[in-house]
Structures are given as structure tokens and as C-alpha cells.
Amino acid sequence: MADYMPHTPDEISEMLGFLGMTSVDELFVAIPAALQLGRALNLPDGHSEPDVRADFQAYARRNSGASSTLLCFAGAGSYDHEIPPVVKALGSRSEFVTAYTPYQPEVAQGVLQAVFEFQTMVARLAGLPISNASLYDGAASLVEAVNLTAASSGNPVVWISSGVQPHWRQVLATFAEGTGHDIRDVPLRNGQADFSSMTGTPGVIVVANPTYLGTLDDVEGAKALALQHGAKLVVAADPITASLLKSPGSQGADVVIGEGQALGTPLSFGGPYLGLFACADAELRRLPGRLVGETLDVDGTRAYVTTLRAREQDIRREKATSNVCSNQTLMAVWAAIQLGWLGTKGIREVALRSIQGTRYLRDELIKIDGVEALTGDAPVTRDAAVVLPISASLAIERLAEEGFLAGISVSALTGGGDRSIDASVVENTLLVAATEKRTRVEIDALVAATEKIVR
Amino acid sequence: MKSTINQAPGGKASSAPLMGSAAEPTLFELSVPGRSAYQLRTTGVPEMPLESLIPASLLRESDVDIAEVSERDLVAHFTRLSHRQFSVDLGFYPLGSCTMKYNPKFCDEVANMVGLVDVHPATPASLSQGWIELLVELEADLCEITGMAAVTLQPAAGAAGELTGLLLMSAYHRARGDRRKRILIPDSAHGTNPASVTLGGYEVTTIPSDERGLVDVAAVKAALDTDVAGIMLTNPNTVGLFEEEIAEIAAAVHDVGGLLYYDGANLNAILGVVRPGDMGFDIMHMNVHKTFATPHGGGGPGAGPVAVSQRLVEYLPGPKPVRLEDGNYGYETPPHSIGRMHSWHGNAMVLARTLAYIKVHGGDGLRRVAERAVLNANWLRKRIEGDYPPAYDRVCMHEVVVSAGAIKRETGAKALDIAKALLEEGFHAPTVYFPLIVDEALMFEPTETESLQTLEALAQSLEKIAAKAISDPGSLALAPQSTPVRRVDEARAARQLIPTFDAR
Numbered sequence: 005m006a007d008y009m010p011h012t013p014d015e016i017s018e019m020l021g022f023l024g025m026t027s028v029d030e031l032f033v034a035i036p037a038a039l040q041l042g043r044a045l046n047l048p049d050g051h052s053e054p055d056v057r058a059d060f061q062a063y064a065r066r067n068s069g070a071s072s073t074l075l076c077f078a079g080a081g082s083y084d085h086e087i088p089p090v091v092k093a094l095g096s097r098s099e100f101v102t103a104y105t106p107y108q109p110e111v112a113q114g115v116l117q118a119v120f121e122f123q124t125m126v127a128r129l130a131g132l133p134i135s136n137a138s139l140y141d142g143a144a145s146l147v148e149a150v151n152l153t154a155a156s157s158g159n160p161v162v163w164i165s166s167g168v169q170p171h172w173r174q175v176l177a178t179f180a181e182g183t184g185h186d187i188r189d190v191p192l193r194n195g196q197a198d199f200s201s202m203t204g205t206p207g208v209i210v211v212a213n214p215t216y217l218g219t220l221d222d223v224e225g226a227k228a229l230a231l232q233h234g235a236k237l238v239v240a241a242d243p244i245t246a247s248l249l250k251s252p253g254s255q256g257a258d259v260v261i262g263e264g265q266a267l268g269t270p271l272s273f274g275g276p277y278l279g280l281f282a283c284a285d286a287e288l289r290r291l292p293g294r295l296v297g298e299t300l301d302v303d304g305t306r307a308y309v310t311t312l313r314a315r316e317q318d319i320r321r322e323k324a325t326s327n328v329c330s331n332q333t334l335m336a337v338w339a340a341i342q343l344g345w346l347g348t349k350g351i352r353e354v355a356l357r358s359i360q361g362t363r364y365l366r367d368e369l370i371k372i373d374g375v376e377a378l379t380g381d382a383p384v385t386r387d388a389a390v391v392l393p394i395s396a397s398l399a400i401e402r403l404a405e406e407g408f409l410a411g412i413s414v415s416a417l418t419g420g421g422d423r424s425i426d427a428s429v430v431e432n433t434l435l436v437a438a439t440e441k442r443t444r445v446e447i448d449a450l451v452a453a454t455e456k457i458v459r
Numbered sequence: 460m461k462s463t464i465n466q467a468p469g470g471k472a473s474s475a476p477l478m479g480s481a482a483e484p485t486l487f488e489l490s491v492p493g494r495s496a497y498q499l500r501t502t503g504v505p506e507m508p509l510e511s512l513i514p515a516s517l518l519r520e521s522d523v524d525i526a527e528v529s530e531r532d533l534v535a536h537f538t539r540l541s542h543r544q545f546s547v548d549l550g551f552y553p554l555g556s557c558t559m560k561y562n563p564k565f566c567d568e569v570a571n572m573v574g575l576v577d578v579h580p581a582t583p584a585s586l587s588q589g590w591i592e593l594l595v596e597l598e599a600d601l602c603e604i605t606g607m608a609a610v611t612l613q614p615a616a617g618a619a620g621e622l623t624g625l626l627l628m629s630a631y632h633r634a635r636g637d638r639r640k641r642i643l644i645p646d647s648a649h650g651t652n653p654a655s656v657t658l659g660g661y662e663v664t665t666i667p668s669d670e671r672g673l674v675d676v677a678a679v680k681a682a683l684d685t686d687v688a689g690i691m692l693t694n695p696n697t698v699g700l701f702e703e704e705i706a707e708i709a710a711a712v713h714d715v716g717g718l719l720y721y722d723g724a725n726l727n728a729i730l731g732v733v734r735p736g737d738m739g740f741d742i743m744h745m746n747v748h749k750t751f752a753t754p755h756g757g758g759g760p761g762a763g764p765v766a767v768s769q770r771l772v773e774y775l776p777g778p779k780p781v782r783l784e785d786g787n788y789g790y791e792t793p794p795h796s797i798g799r800m801h802s803w804h805g806n807a808m809v810l811a812r813t814l815a816y817i818k819v820h821g822g823d824g825l826r827r828v829a830e831r832a833v834l835n836a837n838w839l840r841k842r843i844e845g846d847y848p849p850a851y852d853r854v855c856m857h858e859v860v861v862s863a864g865a866i867k868r869e870t871g872a873k874a875l876d877i878a879k880a881l882l883e884e885g886f887h888a889p890t891v892y893f894p895l896i897v898d899e900a901l902m903f904e905p906t907e908t909e910s911l912q913t914l915e916a917l918a919q920s921l922e923k924i925a926a927k928a929i930s931d932p933g934s935l936a937l938a939p940q941s942t943p944v945r946r947v948d949e950a951r952a953a954r955q956l957i958p959t960f961d962a963r
Binding site for chain 2: 010019028030051057074088101104107117144171249251274309313330351360416417441443445447
């Protein structure tokens with residue numbers, strides 16, 4: 005009977021006596037007997053930690069992980085980057101891990117300052133003056149960005165590039181049932197959002213830089229279109245490649261969002277990740293989530309505090325524009341540490357090597373007879389899509405036998421395809437990514453294995 | 460009421476003196492051009508020049524300034540920051556409504572196992588059978604704990620769970636050709652409830668609490684009609700009391716075709732004692748960072764699984780992990796799914812910790828969790844009632860709301876001053892000014908993992924503070940004195956906003 009509670013039987017008796025009770029059941033006197041369970045929960049009895057560890061080892065053995073059995077060439081927002089021991093050691097300090105939301109700033113300066121540093125780094129990467137303390141993940145940031153900009157423009161029509169990560173768009177569609185936003189997908193041509201078929205007047209335009217296919221939407225063109233329609237511009241960016249590309253802020257984005265997993269969070273089967281959210285000054289009063297600001301304490305010492313709290317749900321209640329309460333503070337702290345480790349030069353190096361690796365992999369794959377680049381000559385960044393002569397799902401299964409997670413089936417990712425991909429090739433489209441961790445030997449081995457299975 | 464407990468050493472953080480009081484520069488101020496810490500793999504990948512990969516017109520003209528520090532400086536910086544931070548591991552965190560119980564290290568360890576932490580979320584089902592099995596097993600356990608028919612693990616936190624629940628309500632009514640507009644919410648509800656209602660496309664009708672601190676059943680009945688999609692309740696509610704008439708409320712809401720949403724924030728109090736499904740609820744979320752001890756992380760990550768009764772199963776988000784007929788695991792999307800609520804499968808690492816916690820405790824241990832949480836809260840209620848009368852003088856559940864209204868009237872010391880003085884005593888402050896319906900509210904939730912000696916230490920500090928409020932009322936307004944910083948100027952933070960280092 006293992007647990008984490010300190011009470012001895014004597015103490016329980018003593019505490020009950022203090023309350024004038026003789027049995028713990030009396031504590032629940034307010035709960036009508038007819039409603040009480042009246043039996044034990046139908047779960048196994050408690051097991052010791054070593055016993056439960058064995059259960060988890062069994063789960064782990066039935067997975068293929070990137071650091072154990074499979075070399076990871078999958079991306080689409082989740083990347084296998086180097087996370088150094090220093091990030092793991094600092095990020096697992098229990099002062100960060102087991103703290104609550106910093107509502108008492110006098111004893112929460114550690115988390116508050118780390119988040120302030122995170123906000124600074126994200127704002128710099130985005131090229132915008134404001135970043136919040138994070139949201140749940142890339143999809144949540146997209147939803148909140150659309151909520152903010154639709155309210156800000158006063159027009160609920162959203163034109164969204166089909167290059168935005170497909171699962172994020174699916175989440176946006178789910179939320180639109182509640183918000184009533186009119187979400188319209190913009191098709192891709194050569195890997196870039198093509199607005200020529202769009203009619204009507206958008207209140208929000210969302211483009212991706214890069215797209216989930218690794219290509220680059222025309223942000224400046226989208227900005228011109230937004231200005232023409234009086235719409236707000238949201239750019240979904242990747243924080244790593246943002247160190248090389250022109251900043252969305254400098255190109256006129258009102259809101260920049262992204263998935264921050266690449267900044268120190270392991271693949272983690274998809275969560276928890278880190279939603280990035282930066283915006284222009286004009287949007288500040290609608291900013292979702294928490295914001296840390298610098299101030300002074302009564303002695304005039306520099307101090308940090310969550311600020312502009314009047315925006316948040318616990319104060320505005322039904323008038324709030326966002327219901328977000330928790331965020332991903334721990335992952336934001338990890339990101340600040342990881343970015344501190346990478347520094348100004350290191351993040352560029354990781355971005356460049358990831359693009360070089362992915363491009364090399366893509367170029368080698370399309371040398372195979374019958375394999376083609378999905379997006380033709382369009383530049384690719386950290387992801388790239390190739391069309392195989394066989395089903396991508398089948399290729400992934402067979403390449404797993406050779407020790408590779410060869411990529412992602414675009415058909416699976418998009419739920420059978422969407423307007424971004426020609427229906428005739430979607431089943432055979434494989435999305436690949438090579439981070440700075442993948443060597444030429446590993447890439448060449450994947451290409452050789454692919455050549456064998458598509459023959 | 461006095462106790463006979465001899466307070467043993469420990470139990471409280473020696474607070475401020477343990478934590479760094481010297482200001483720590485930002486990473487940007489520690490930066491020296493030319494320093495670096497990163498080390499990357501030697502890959503042998505051809506080094507194609509950037510300009511040959513991406514058109515120059517799309518590239519930055521200068522580097523993004525992040526920071527340039529050595530690994531040693533990086534370690535010192537974040538270690539010193541960690542010394543300026545209170546945490547559950549350091550001391551008692553009686554923060555009402557937040558269930559700041561001890562987070563077992565074991566749960567962190569098993570979730571971080573190779574084979575779990577390093578799995579890409581797009582890994583095909585055939586290659587991630589262990590993860591899917593884990594999630595399916597967790598869903599089944601949560602069904603038993605809640606008395607519900609099915610669970611989705613996708614919502615990333617409680618608030619996302621609430622919105623999921625409201626979208627489920629909407630889908631349910633819509634399938635019946637029914638467009639309902641209103642959701643009933645008690646005035647004691649968490650702020651996320653009304654905010655979620657608005658985002659779910661509904662309007663809020665606020666229901667008053669009665670003099671017992673419970674939902675006014677007559678007011679609920681008066682507000683019910685066929686325009687009401689449902690009601691959102693927390694039970695035990697936010698004043699720590701069980702809504703005794705829940706069965707009557709459930710029947711009345713169901714009678715007009717409405718649904719009942721259970722805010723699981725306070726589930727810890729009733730584990731193994733009474734189940735939301737048995738109370739008549741149709742939808743609920745769980746805050747696993749509260750009930751199942753996953754670490755709060757300074758404000759996240761959470762996970763907010765949503766459980767539903769049979770009539771809502773077909774609307775759950777998808778794809779959903781399932782055990783297939785052949786015994787393997789895969790994904791299925793329910794027939795009338797509201798769609799996807801998360802980029803991938805939910806906050807999997809948080810969910811893995813949840814399952815580990817449930818397995819260690821088992822059905823018997825979870826019931827003990829509730830018993831001891833409620834025992835601790837009631838012992839504390841009784842112990843401090845002399846100076847801090849409970850807002851509602853009854854047996855409470857896992858938390859107790861007391862009022863500092865009398866102290867304020869007599870001495871001028873506010874609930875906030877008492878909270879800040881507790882920081883000086885080495886405890887985290889309780890929740891203050893919530894729920895909104897209690898004057899000068901202080902909400903204590905001791906949780907089941909704190910010892911009797913620790914509760915006694917808190918009680919003694921509270922007595923000391925109450926005495927000081929009378930003898931030297933001005934001193935409380937100056938507390939805390941020896942924390943890393945003292946009271947901060949929140950108005951200045953908002954007025955002269957400095958959200959980044961570059962805005963200084």
C-alpha cells in the first residue's frame with residue numbers, strides 16, 4: 005500500500021478526534037448516501053513504484069522512438085533537435101517544475117524573469133514588440149491569433165494558406181463552430197498560397213513561413229492583400245528558421261505564431277509543446293494568455309510581475325476574448341535555456357544545417373527513378389515533400405524495418421488530402437525533414453533503403 | 460481551536476533567506492559578443508551556401524540577437540533564478556483551488572523513459588503501440604474514476620477541456636435540431652467557465668449562491684427553459700462545499716433537455732467517494748495537474764481530459780486511441796466528432812504521469828487521497844477558526860474559505876496583507892479574493908500530502924499574523940521583508956509596460 009501521504013493511523017485518529025468525529029466517512033456527510041459510490045473503485049489496487057515502472061518499460065518497448073530504434077526524418081512541426089544535458093539539467097530543476105503560476109511575485113521571480121527573457125527572445129525572432137508567456141501549442145496559437153485578429157478587424161472571414169500545418173487548421177475548424185468564424189482555405193500553387201481564386205473580403209489572412217511542406221508563402225504579397233482588404237495578417241513561423249528568414253514583423257505581420265517544440269522540448273509523442281505568440285503594439289489589449297512585465301518593488305529593485313491582468317478570463321469572465329488560463333511556462337523556460345545555449349550564432353547554425361540536411365535528402369531522393377519533388381523548383385527549408393511511386397504509408401512501414409522513421413504520409417497528415425495537394429499524388433507524398441542531428445551517412449542510408457523499396 | 464500538536468522542525472520553508480535576494484541580471488546583460496555554449500554534431504552534409512538554398516530577398520540582413528554566454532554562465536544564471544522561486548518541493552503551498560500536492564518524482568521518471576519521450580507524434584500506429592495502449596488504459600481508468608462512458612485526452616488543459624465540453628453540448632443539441640443559446644453558471648464559478656461559454660458561442664446566465672454557499676436551486680429552476688443548453692457546476696464548489704442538491708438540479712436540467720457540465724477542478728475531494736457520472740453529469744474535464752499530481756511547471760503544462768456520458772460519445776474529438784478487435788491499438792474518429800482539439804494526441808507526457816500516479820495509488824489509494832485531503836482541510840478549518848472564521852461554518856471538503864473581513868474591519872489589515880505576511884513566514888500564500896462572493900476571502904487547500912506538523916506550523920503563523928494585525932497593523936502592509944523582492948508595483952508594470960528587455 006504505497007502512497008505519498010504522511011498520515012499515521014494515530015494521527016488520523018487524533019485529527020478526527022479534534023473534529024469530534026470517529027470515522028473518515030463522517031467527513032463526507034454532506035454527500036447524499038444515495039449518490040456515494042459505496043464500493044471500491046474498480047481499479048487494481050496500488051502498486052509500488054518498481055512494479056509500475058515495469059509496466060511503463062513494457063509500453064516503451066512497444067514503441068519505436070527516435071533515440072532508441074528509429075532514425076527520425078519526420079517533421080511537420082515536431083523536430084528531433086539536439087537538446088543538450090545543460091538544458092535537461094536546468095529545465096528539470098524542481099523549483100521550475102513544481103512551482104505554480106507566479107501569482108505571488110515576491111517568491112516567483114525565478115519563473116517570472118525566465119519568462120521575461122523568453123518573451124524577449126520570441127519577440128526578437130518574430131520582429132514584433134510583444135510576446136506573451138506562451139500558449140499550449142502551435143494549433144492553440146493559431147486559434148488565438150484568429151480570435152484576436154477577427155475581433156480586431158471586425159470581420160470574421162479568414163483566408164488561411166493551405167500551407168499552414170494541417171492539424172492546426174483542423175483545430176481551427178473545430179473552434180470555428182463556437183466562434184462562428186468563416187474559415188476559407190487558400191490553395192497552394194508550387195508550394196505557395198495562391199489567392200487568385202479567392203473572392204469576397206477577408207478580415208484575417210494567415211500565411212506560413214515556412215509552410216508544413218517546407219516552402220515559403222509570399223508574406224509581403226499577403227500583406228499587400230491584407231492592406232487592400234483592411235484585413236489583419238497572421239504569419240505562422242518556425243522559430244529556428246526565423247533566425248535566417250526576414251522577420252514576419254518586418255514584413256508587416258500583425259501577429260506571429262508558431263510551434264516552439266524545436267526550442268528544447270523533446271518529441272514527447274506530440275505534447276506538451278509550446279505555442280508561440282507575438283503581436284504588434286496595436287493588438288496588445290487583446291493579447292491572449294499571460295504577459296510578464298518588468299517593474300520595481302517598494303525598495304526600487306527591479307522586479308517582474310504578470311501584467312495587464314485585466315485582459316484575462318479570471319477577471320473579465322464572459323467578456324474575455326480568450327479562456328486561456330494555464331500556458332506552457334515550463335516549456336517556455338526550457339526554450340529560454342535552449343536559446344541561451346544556442347545563442348545568436350548557434351540558432352543560425354541549427355537552422356542552416358537543418359535546411360542543408362533536408363535539401364540534401366530531398367535532392368538525393370529525387371535522383372531515384374520515379375521519385376519527384378512535390379513542389380518543383382520552389383525553395384524548401386526544414387521540411388520537403390517528395391512523391392514516391394508507391395504509397396507513402398507503405399514506404400514508411402517498410403523503411404521502419406530498416407530502422408528509419410522516414411517521414412510522414414501527407415495523406416495521413418491531411419486526413420486524405422486537402423486543397424494543397426493534387427489528389428492524384430497525395431497518397432504517395434512523403435514529407436521528410438533532416439535536422440542538424442542527421443549525418444550524411446544516415447541520410448545516404450535512408451536514400452539507399454528508399455531506392456530498394458520503391459524499385 | 461487550539462491543538463496539541465508539537466510542531467516538529469521543518470514543514471515550512473525558511474523562506475526568503477534560503478532564496479537568493481541578490482538581483483540577477485538578465486541573460487542579455489550577461490552576454491559578451493563572441494562567447495558561445497552550443498556544440499553540434501559533425502554531420503558531413505554538404506555545406507551548400509544559404510543563398511543557393513533560399514533567395515537572398517527572403518533572408519535577414521543581420522543576425523537575431525539572442526545572447527552570447529558560456530555554458531558555465533548559463534548554468535549559474537538559471538540556477539540563481541531557480542533560487543528566487545518558491546515551489547512545492549521547497550515548502551507548503553496551501554493555494555486554494557490549485558491542489559498543490561506533492562508531485563511524485565517517479566511519475567516524471569517513467570514518462571521520460573526512452574521509448575516514450577523520444578517518439579515522434581506522427582509515428583504510425585503500428586510503430587507506437589505502447590503509447591496508444593497507455594492512452595487507452597488511461598481513458599478506461601478515468602471512466603471508472605468519473606463514472607462516465609468515454610474520455611478524450613486531447614484537450615491541453617482545463618480551459619481547453621471546458622471549451623471541448625461546450626462544443627460537445629452544441630453538437631449534441633444541433634443533432635436534435637435544437638439551437639440553444641444559454642448556459643447557467645453559478646456566481647462562485649472559476650473565471651474560465653464564463654470565458655469558455657462565450658468562446659463556445661453561448662451566453663452566460665449567472666445563478667446566485669444562497670446563504671449556505673451553495674447554488675440556489677430555486678434560482679436554477681427559475682432560469683431553466685428550452686433555451687438552456689446546460690449548466691456548468693463545480694462540485695465540491697469553489698467555496699469547498701458539496702452541492703447537496705445536485706440530484707435535484709440534474710433532474711431539473713435534464714427535464715428541459717439540457718446537459719450538465721462538471722468542472723473537475725475540485726475532483727480531488729471526491730475520488731472514490733462519489734462520481735460525477737453518478738451525480739447526473741454529462742460532461743466533465745479533469746485538471747490532471749491538480750488531482751493527479753502532474754507538476755504545474757510554473758503555470759503549465761497541464762492536460763484536461765474530458766469525460767462524457769453515453770449520449771455524447773459519438774461527438775468526441777478524434778482521432779481517438781482505441782483497442783481494435785484484433786487486440787492491436789489504433790485510432791478511430793467518432794461518427795459525429797466535433798473534430799480535432801490538439802495538434803497531436805494531447806499532452807502525452809502529462810497523461811503518462813497521470814497514469815503512473817493512478818497505478819501507484821490504485822483504487823484504494825485514490826480514495827485515501829480524497830479522505831486525507833478532506834481531513835486536512837477540516838482540521839485546518841477548525842484549528843484557525845478563532846482568528847479566521849470560515850465563510851460557511853460547516854464540514855468542508857478539500858478546501859476551506861475563511862474571511863478576513865472581521866480582521867480588516869478591526870485592524871485595517873486586508874486579506875492581501877495576511878497573504879503577503881505568510882510569504883515572510885515561509886509559506887506560499889493562499890488564494891485571496893476568490894471566490895468573489897466571500898468578503899476578504901482567503902482560500903486554503905492543504906492537500907493530502909502535507910503532514911499534521913506542517914498544518915500546525917501554518918496555523919501558528921496565521922495566529923502570529925492575526926496577533927500582529929492587532930498589535931502592529933502597519934507592519935503587515937510592509938510584508939514581506941526578506942523575500943527576493945518585496946511588494947511589486949503592479950500598477951507601474953501595467954502603466955509603463957516593459958514586456959521585453961528591448962522595451963526597457
